[in-house]
Amino acid sequence: MRITYKFRLYPSKEQEQKLLEVLEKCRFVYNKLLEKLEQDKPSRLELQNSIPKLKEEHQELKEVYSKVLQYESYRLFSNLRALARLKKNGRKVGRLRFKGKSWFKTIHFNQSGFKLIKTGKRCERLHLSKIGDIKIRIHRKIKGKIKQVIIKRYSSGKWYACIQVENNVQAENAKNKLIEKKVGIDVGIKHFLTDSDGLQIENPKYLDKSYKRLRIEHRKLSRKEKESKNREKQRIRLSIVYERVVNQRLDFLHKLSRYYVDNYDFIAVEELDIKNMVRSYLAKWISDVSWNRFIQFLSYKAENAGKIVVKVNPRGTSKEYKFGKLDKDYNASLNILVRGLDKVGMGQAEFTPLETEPLPVRASSVVELGSSFR
Template identity: 50%
Template structure:
């Protein structure tokens, strides 16, 4: 598989050069920089009783299995993270698991101030994980720059920085997985905008970091593959005109946009939207799985119902 990956990469570079793209050359990877090893179809065995992973030319490795593996195992990818942790990613062939129809549809409008607003009147708080971690990351990067590269202290500091980034990624992925699971479990049709996120990042320099931190693209990707397996449908619509005529100061701006997205996804004409208080769902409620079972407070001055 290593040989296959090498020649596949060389072939891909040749194709890019034929198309007139400027590309470099493959670099030699040392032992420390080689981070993945792919066992495809053979060369591995998982002993669930003894909790051992047996790899060809390596031997038996003790493992911790965090959940049952469904379907037929087709391959194993061994991965080492920058912090020095090792993971075995099991690839398995599984069939679809259709969920019972709910008879409900929803439109979703993603944003920067709020992560999303939907047509059922929810506004999900933007967790801003990167902004909350930025101070610690800057301090660790400053500490790392003051150490002699390659020394033991430099390596310790590098691992601390890697763990900070890993925690950031894990927090974001946990939030996105649980939120996408909620919508797939509760709605038959989910309408979203077909956004060109890279173009938005290049155009909006002041909001570029917040757009990337929100990870809208990954959220929609998670929605799509989970919906396909569950027998649900994700409809992508053109974002053109969904916020037309709406003021940035309007507290219902995102909600009205979500209603327009749903109408466009279902192929129906847009209807006037009834104005009323929205439910503000905190990131903590999403992570704890309490998106649909939240307690309401009285409406605040801005007309939004905040959740406990």
């Protein structure tokens, strides 16, 4: 099983300059490979074998670890496969474009070219071939054999290492486990979710809370002269605000999904078509609430823990009143649970709907207390 850990990097000015140079050289190789692909139509193997010749023509490419440059061939064909899938699904697609300056944000070290060095201090060291030993904050234990390290630069200027490991520990088999606790979850905009046990989590609305600050930073950016140093500084300030919103949202989703995986054996959720939903006037709020990301987190954590997550058709869940006159969202969560159990052939759940209103829980409680907020 593959697991990815994300840790903050603290490169020195010299190391950061090297990282930026590697990103630029990767962009150069990608564009050269795309040019060759359009002209000669080579196979993937032929294209990858052309990289050594490219290094002979441009000696500065020898300063980059070989497997980092080889990955650009994989990236190119991966992008082509993505376009083919979109076209197959009926989407109108164009062609791959040459990448402009600052487009590349990631450096891939696959299988080799990296090493974690323990120092016993607050920050360990991550050795990257032809770059050096960079400070890295390991805030959690890495379990498994490291297979790949992806160095990522964010728009705010921060650097992170995404470490992918192969974990020999197999996920528990959900089929062999006794299913005792079951829950149905209905998601919404006013309330992030309402479950069949009567728990109702408010929508944190992180984007709305930062809206005033974002307007100010956007206004400042629009007044800066293009391509000036002051404009670049302001762009970073704006990126920091956006990054904070994303981090708040991810923290909330991780803690909430962890709560349900820790406390339930069977979880039924709606199978939502987010792409069509964001075409409505509610697009801004739907994108901010991130239901799909929550369900993704719920699914992979449940798989690792040997729990069951079932997706059901959301059509009509709020309109079917099988349990009497109840809160609309609470009623929907009960219907989702029933549909989920029917889908896996477990029959209807034996439960008595709450006679009281659902229990509201503030989003801040989820963040502060984690999976023990209830």
